[in-house]
Amino acid sequence: MADYQSCLAFLCELLQKYNRKRVMINENTGLVTDLGLSSLEVMEVIEQIEDHYDISIPLNILPDVNTVADLARKIRDINS
Amino acid sequence: MLLDKFKEMAAFQAELRDRKLKAFGAVTEELLSATEGVVEGRRVILAGTNNYLGLSADPRCIEAAREATSRWGTGTTGSRLANGSFSEHQALEAELAAFFGVGHAITFSTGYAATMGTCATLAGPGDVILLDADSHSSIYSGVKLSGAEVIRYRHSDPADLAKRLRRLGDRAANTLIVAEGIYSMLGDIAPLQEIADLKRQYGAMLLVDEAHSLGVLGERGRGAAEAAGVEDAVDFIVGTFSKSLGGIGGYCVSQHAELEDVRYCIRAYIFTASPTPSVVASTRRALQILRDEPELREQLWDNARRLYDGLKALGLAVGPAPSPVVAVEFEDREAAMAAWQQLFDNGVYVNLVVPPASPSTNYLLRNSMSAAHTAEQVDRIIGAYRDLIDAGLVTPSAA
Numbered sequence: 113m114a115d116y117q118s119c120l121a122f123l124c125e126l127l128q129k130y131n132r133k134r135v136m137i138n139e140n141t142g143l144v145t146d147l148g149l150s151s152l153e154v155m156e157v158i159e160q161i162e163d164h165y166d167i168s169i170p171l172n173i174l175p176d177v178n179t180v181a182d183l184a185r186k187i188r189d190i191n192s
Numbered sequence: 193m194l195l196d197k198f199k200e201m202a203a204f205q206a207e208l209r210d211r212k213l214k215a216f217g218a219v220t221e222e223l224l225s226a227t228e229g230v231v232e233g234r235r236v237i238l239a240g241t242n243n244y245l246g247l248s249a250d251p252r253c254i255e256a257a258r259e260a261t262s263r264w265g266t267g268t269t270g271s272r273l274a275n276g277s278f279s280e281h282q283a284l285e286a287e288l289a290a291f292f293g294v295g296h297a298i299t300f301s302t303g304y305a306a307t308m309g310t311c312a313t314l315a316g317p318g319d320v321i322l323l324d325a326d327s328h329s330s331i332y333s334g335v336k337l338s339g340a341e342v343i344r345y346r347h348s349d350p351a352d353l354a355k356r357l358r359r360l361g362d363r364a365a366n367t368l369i370v371a372e373g374i375y376s377m378l379g380d381i382a383p384l385q386e387i388a389d390l391k392r393q394y395g396a397m398l399l400v401d402e403a404h405s406l407g408v409l410g411e412r413g414r415g416a417a418e419a420a421g422v423e424d425a426v427d428f429i430v431g432t433f434s435k436s437l438g439g440i441g442g443y444c445v446s447q448h449a450e451l452e453d454v455r456y457c458i459r460a461y462i463f464t465a466s467p468t469p470s471v472v473a474s475t476r477r478a479l480q481i482l483r484d485e486p487e488l489r490e491q492l493w494d495n496a497r498r499l500y501d502g503l504k505a506l507g508l509a510v511g512p513a514p515s516p517v518v519a520v521e522f523e524d525r526e527a528a529m530a531a532w533q534q535l536f537d538n539g540v541y542v543n544l545v546v547p548p549a550s551p552s553t554n555y556l557l558r559n560s561m562s563a564a565h566t567a568e569q570v571d572r573i574i575g576a577y578r579d580l581i582d583a584g585l586v587t588p589s590a591a
Contacts, residue, residue: 151548155325159346168356171335171342 114165114191119184126160127180139181165191215532215544225249226564231541237569239559240543244516245407245488246564247481248438253474260473268466273456280472287479288443292414292429296451298444300460301467303432304330306442307401309460310430312337314399315368322356323370324348324382326551328401331370340368347551348375350386357394364394371398373405373416377551377558379517381409384416388425399428407436407482408516413489433471437478441467491563492516495570499561502574506581507588516561519545520577521554522586528555531585538576 114122124137130153131137135146143149149157158169161183167190177183208216214232222230226246227238247253264278272281281299288297300306311334315321319340323331326347335342346352348371357364369391371382384400391398402415410418413436417426427448433441444451455461467475481488493516500514509521522528525546532544535557545556559573580586 150553152553155344166355166359168343168359171344 114188116184116188119187119191120180122164123161123180123184123187126157126164130157137180139179139184141180142178143180143183145178161187167191211529211533213529213533214536215529218541223249227562227566227569229541231536234536234539236536236539236541237565237572238541239561239565239573240541241562242404242435242560243438243562243564244404244436244492244560245438245478245482246562247436247478249564250438250478250481252481253438253477256477257470257474260469264469266470267468270465271462272466273462275466277466278469278472280469280476281466284472284476284479285443287476288445291412291479291483292445293423294445294447296446296449298451298455298458298461299467299472300442300444301464302440303403303430303434303442304333305460305464306432306444307331307403307430308334308337309458310399310428310444310454311335311368311370312460313454313458314338314397314428315340315366318366320360320363320367321370322353322367322396324372324375326372326375326377327370328372328376328403331372331401335370348380348382350383350390353387354390357390357396360394364396367394367396369396369398371400373400373402373409374515374517375551376404376517377545377549377556378511378519379404379515380511380513381405381416381419381515384420384422384426388420388422391425397427398425399430400426402429402431404435404517406431407489408492411486413482413486433475433478436482437475439471439475439478441471441475488563492561495561495563495565495567498567498570499559499573502570503577506574506578508577508581508586509589518559518561520557520559520586521552522557523554525555527585528557531557531580534580534583534585535576538579540573540576 120139127137130147130149133148162169173186218231220229220231226243226249229238285297285299289295307330311331315338317339321335321340321342322345323335324347325344343356345356360367371387374381400417405415407413409416417423428444428446430444433439496516497514500510500518503510510518535542543558545558547553550556581588
């Protein structure tokens, strides 16, 4: 089980190493629009989340994920 | 605006035009043999064709296509469901099934349609597809259409696949695992023994795409599953006629009788014109040659090892083992483009692969070998790479 806030905290820390633009990362940060993640980097991030929570994240959810908050909610839902 | 999303591609195409780089749109004006042509006014060795056995130029296949065109005409003008099959279609399917030692085969008009259509149809809503992260575009397209839950496993990583099967619990029994025999970009071979073991352990089904391994691997040329000794564990094999068989089209073969019902559910089979008579005839002849002349496979591997050993001896960053696909990786975009151009100017045509078509952020110069290459041609390719080093476009051991 992982609640939304803990997922959010994990993501904000994880995404720091992709923070080339040095933006303030919070739940409203866009993964592509603000951080500029490439498709390969998005998949790298997903793999690290999967390892951390011992879950598999279906590709089907990705079209609905734009912000850090979107991803945190998906992790919480898969974990529940 | 609707078309705004293409601006980035337009800028890339404009850059290619400005640089006069023909890596993605070269026109072949004359084909001199299976391994040599006149491309953009320059006579070049063709080392980026996937013409693994050289059969696209085999006189026997050409004659078979000619005879079929005379007998059946130039096209089928419609789907097999609507227009019916020619007896040649059924004969090819029977011969494919016999070749693979299974009961059932479907042919498609392209390899892309075979892979996409099969993946899109076998699994559906409520099912799961576990696909290798480096899967071909046709697989990604198919699984997206399927409506199934789609999960990637790390490239050729059985331990990662095992974790994902474990996480699925009972749903593993409703899962289709997808792997490729030889991965097209780097030429690496899938660990099919381990994948087959997991498939059995969890009661899933396994589909293997042998597009680049038919005629290349296995004692009888059936592909990577034969080479790994796991054909019994493979539920569906898909592949193409466009590489080792020198034509165009694709297939799915299976030990499961249900494939005959699946046929009528695959939209990429139902709603498209069937393969043309000339292609079916040349493919039938090519399949016979593939089956009866294993020396072609030996010649292909001789050439593959010669190129791999030659490039490795130069210190270039090639893969871990010889393969008919040998890719040289570049981290630097400018160096990769300049290297492609110099190879071309030196009379060697290879594939330039840029992300995201390459499996990482690296750029690739992808070479594919053919049984029809001569040793002298392979040595000329190696020499052209040596010239890249001399020109400072690639650094040994750190390409």
